[in-house]
Amino acid sequence: MPAYLRLIILGAIFICFGSGLSRAQSVLLNDPNQSYLLFERFSVLEVKSGTVTIDSLLRHPQAYAFRPGQKHTFRLNDQPKAYWLRLDLTNQTSQLFTLRIFLLSFNRMVLYETDGARVVNQRELTLKVTNTTDFFQHSKRIWPLHVSRGQTHTIYLYIDTIFATRLPLSAQSSGLLLRESHHEDLFYGFYSGFVLIVILYSLILFVRLGDWDNLLYAIWVFLIGCQIAYTSGQGVELSNQLHNLYFTFTPLFITCITLAHLLFLLSFLPLRQLAPGWYRVGLYFAGFFALTITAFIVLIILRQFTNTFIVSYFGILLGLLEWLFSLSVGIVAFRRGFRPALLFVIGTLVYYSSFIAYILLLVERLPFSFWTLHSGTIGSGLEILIFTLAMGNKVNLLKKRQDEAIREQLRLSEENHHLVERQKQELEQKVEQRTAELQESLTTLQSTQAQLIQKEKLASLGELTAGIAHEIQNPLNFVNNFSEVSTELVEELKSPLNPEGGIRPGEKMDMALFDDLTQNLTKITHHGGRASAIVKGMLEHSRASTGERTPTNLNALADEYLRLAYHGLRAKDKSANCQLITDFGAELPPVSVVPQEIGRVLLNLYNNAFYAVGQRVSIAGKDETYLPTVWVSTRQVNSHVEIGVSDNGMGIPDSIRDKIFQPFFTTKPTGEGTGLGLSLSYDIITKGHGGIMVVKSLEGEGAQFIIQLLCS
Known part of the structure; x- marks a missing residue:
């Protein structure tokens, strides 16, 4: 065989073989009610991303060897690689067909529909959309084809990144697509x-x-x-x-x-x-x-x-x-x-x-x-x-568990109800018994309280006893002395009288003796009145108060009880000595008070002041610079009258200042105080007279008690 003939035969074989590799597979669309699955019908070309374009494929189709799709599997996410898919579609029906992609298993796909070497339809489909994207077509993933009846168009798909080994897609007629889309929308x-x-x-x-x-x-x-x-x-x-x-x-x-x-x-x-x-x-x-x-x-x-x-x-x-x-x-x-x-x-x-x-x-x-x-x-x-x-x-x-718990709760509640009823009856009996005991204890407590209060009153009366005795002793001495002198005057007046009451001859009555006797009797009456007044004041202090208020001169009341308290102190301890300084308001108005109760308060404050300075004297010893002093003052402040009792004794520690008005609280040794003095005094001022009673103190330097009472 000639050489040129062999070359012609080999060229023909090469052309036939090349055209067979480059020829696209064909799908015949002849039934509008059938969905044509196309993936395995495509021919696939694997290329490097961005190296092959649609123009090069159309101009030099023999240069690219497409392989059948059923023999090719995509490599997942192989980004340097891209894929071209090619398929011929021939429409033998009167309806137009649409290419439908069921899975967005790729990053970017470009679809080309060609008629010969001419692109008649092009669309890009990506995972992401833009404002120019047809949202309906993107949501259904459809691509309307332009292949009419009797025509054959070639479909090219370019994919540069894919996330699956297959790409399910089909060609459907418009009527079938509408029905399936409707079913999917319903789904x-x-x-x-x-x-x-x-x-x-x-x-x-x-x-x-x-x-x-x-x-x-x-x-x-x-x-x-x-x-x-x-x-x-x-x-x-x-x-x-x-x-x-x-x-x-x-x-x-x-x-x-x-x-x-x-x-x-x-x-x-x-x-x-x-x-x-x-x-x-x-x-x-x-x-x-x-x-x-x-x-x-x-x-x-x-x-x-x-x-x-x-x-x-x-x-x-x-x-x-x-x-x-x-x-x-x-x-x-x-x-x-x-x-x-x-x-x-x-x-x-x-x-x-x-x-x-x-x-x-x-x-x-x-x-x-x-x-x-x-x-x-x-x-x-x-x-x-x-x-x-x-x-x-x-x-x-x-x-269900809650219902069971409720039933159990009801059962326990019923049991508890019966138990409570029994306990209630027992409790009522115990309450009645306990109430009787408490009533008895209350009666005893009230009696004891009354006795303690009376004891406190008697204690204050005892403090007055020595002072009262000293006060009575002076007028009694006057009465005794003037009585003796008057007796001698009577004897002198009787000397010129005979037994029958006549005047002896040569005698005469000395009228000056009558004047002296009258003067003595007047003095006896005066000092007897003084003693009587002292006794009367003592009785008023000792008997129960009627609670009736009377306008009272607080200056006189404060001064009287100050003298009585001081004389009582001197009577108990001859060595006791204290400087008394008074500062009474000159134009102090009468105040409506119960005198016995206010006197009891003042007496208690005076005795406490004397006790405080006495304690400091015993601690100071022979310190001649210390002079025990008690100050008593009265003054009018706006609509109130203020009584102040101060001393330079030991003072009241801060730790007990808030407790001194509590019942039974005392700093005195056992047997020297009941602890009721200041408590009763506070109640008399605040509750009995609607006043105010406060204390100011500096430990080691003295204390001051201030009483405020409303003017009448």
Whole structure:
């Protein structure tokens, strides 16, 4: 065979072989009611990203060796690589067809429809959308084709990043697409309505019952609903910004869903009581998820966050770990008696089984169908339904336990009622007996109190005795002396008289003697009156007060009791000495008081002052610089009369100043005081006369008692 002929034959074989490799596979569209699955019909060309364009493919088709799709599997997220898919479509019907992509399992896809070497239709489809995107077409993932009846167009798909080993897509007529879209809208509408009802119901229960289970459950259901809406493409028509955010920060969103599910789990299952160790592990998991979310947010703020395949795998890994933990603790809680945990375990298994089914669909381990395509939505809906039943079961269980507790409470209440009735009868008897005893004790106490008060009065009377005796002694001495002198005068007057009463001759009556006698009798009467007045004052002081107030000269009252108290002091102790300084207001008005009671108060204050300076004298010893002094003053201050009694004795310590007006409190040795003096004095002034009684003291330098009484 000639050489040139061999060259011609080899060239023809090469051209035929090359054209066979570059020729696109063809699909015949002849039934408008059939959905044509196209992925395995495509020819696939693997290239380096950005090196091959549609123009180069159209100009030099023999230069690129496309391989059949059924023999090619995509490499997941192999970013330096890109893929060109090619397929011929021939329309033999009167309807137009639409290319439909079921999964957004790629980052960017460019679709070209060509007629020969001319591009008649072009569209770019990405995970994220812009304001110029047709949201309806993006949500349905459809691409209207321009191939008319009897025409054949070539479809080119360019993919630079893919997240699955297959790309489910089909060609459907407009009528079939409308019917299937309607069915999907009904499906997702039912799902969305169901999710919304569960969320609202849980929030209402949370508001009414305050149960955190319902709030956490509502949050988790909301996040799951959002995830389904955006992964299925339904959410793009609601908010394209949120759609872009979801696909930009998908790992963050998945981690938030995982954390919400874990928190609901820890709240729903009583792990703290049934399995404290598992509960602590759950808290550690929750803390780790929270830190992961925080780290994602920090990276986002620093603009260092990249949604790489590794980050996505990390989010999926966290979800799988939480799934294993959920199953484990659910089984533990169920085996330890919490029956709603069984529904929790079933719901978790259902959801993650559907999730695994969806993953198997992406890696070509399950066939493509409506059920596998929507397995995630179906699984999440069933999980929400089962979890809702579990929540209701828990409520019923708690209600049953509450009813049992109420019945037990009623039984115990009835027993307690009978016991209380018996104890009530016994208590009434004891109360009657105790009341009689208390009445008797009260009578005795009142009698004792009256005796103590009388004793205090007698004690103050005893303090006066010596002073009164001294006061009476002076007028009595005058009476005795003038009586003796008067007796001698009478004898002198009798000397000029005879036995018959006549005057002897030569005698005469000395009339001067009569004058002396009259003067003596006048003095006897005067000093007898003084003694009588002293005795009368003593009797008034000793007898019970009638409580009637009379206008009283407080200057005279204070001075009289000061003299009596001082004479009493001198009578008991001849060596006692004290300087008395008085400063009585010159124009002090009469004050309506009970004189006996005010006198008793003054006497008590005087005696205490004398006792205080005496104590300091005994401590000072022979200190000649110390002069015991007691000051008594009266003055009018506005509408009040003020009486002050001061001394330069030992003073009152701060620690006991608040106690001195308490009954039976005394600083005197046993037997020298009853502790009632100041208490009774305080009551007489404040309660009996509506006045004020205060004390001022500086320890070691003296004390001052001030009494204020309202003017008449």
